Amino acid sequence: MSVPERDGFHLKPRRRLRRPMVLTPLVDIVFLLLTFFMLSSQLAPFSTLAFQDGASPPSLTSSASAVASDARFETLLSVGAGRLRLNGQDVTGAELRDRLRAEIASGATxxxxxxxxxxxxxxxxxxxxxAKQSAFPSITVANMR
Known part of the structure; x- marks a missing residue:
């Protein structure tokens, strides 16, 4: 309790000092939220794709050795800006599904x-x-550098 001061016969209440608002706790909370969302976005990558009926894609070393041992069963589809090449031949988007099914029929896996x-x-x-609609047993994704 504040003790009133005497000014002659009138009592004046003691003035309260106003404390400035401290933003440090608010900054701490914002930093913790930022850290949480940055970590949670790294734990669940958005670019994960499922291949081979839900299995993860093979590693590059196993893929490279598989290509070397069984090259005749490998089909290569190259995707560029507006162009498709299947095993080195230009293909339109309309005929791609039929050509991929023909590759499967000829034994490509x-x-x-x-x-x-x-x-x-x-x-x-x-x-x-x-490619997924054509029902290839195994689809591997790579990019050119």
């Missing part, structure tokens, strides 16, 4: 989808969707 640097995301996703 693996498809490597190779994205060039000028390929757009839409080109890549469209080619990947057609």
């Amino acid at each position: 693996r498809l490597t989808l190779l994205a060039s640097q000028d390929a757009t995301v839409q080109d890549f996703v469209s080619a990947l969707e057609v």
Whole structure:
């Protein structure tokens, strides 16, 4: 309790000092939230794709050794900006599904989808969707550097 001061016959209440608002606790909370969301976004990457009926894609070393041992069963689909090449031959988007099914019928078991640097995301996703619809047993994704 504050003790009133005397000013003659009138009592004046003692003035309260106003403390400035301290922002340190608020900054701490914002920093903790920022750290939490940065860590949680790293734990669940958004670019993960499922291949081979839910299995993870093979590593580069196992993929490279598999290609060397069984090259005749490998099919290569190259995706560029608006262009598709299947085993070195230009293919249109309309005929890609039929050509991929023909590859499966001839005994191909693996498809490597190779994205060039000028390929757009839409080109890549469209080619990947057609490849998944053609029911290749194994799809591997790679990019050119």
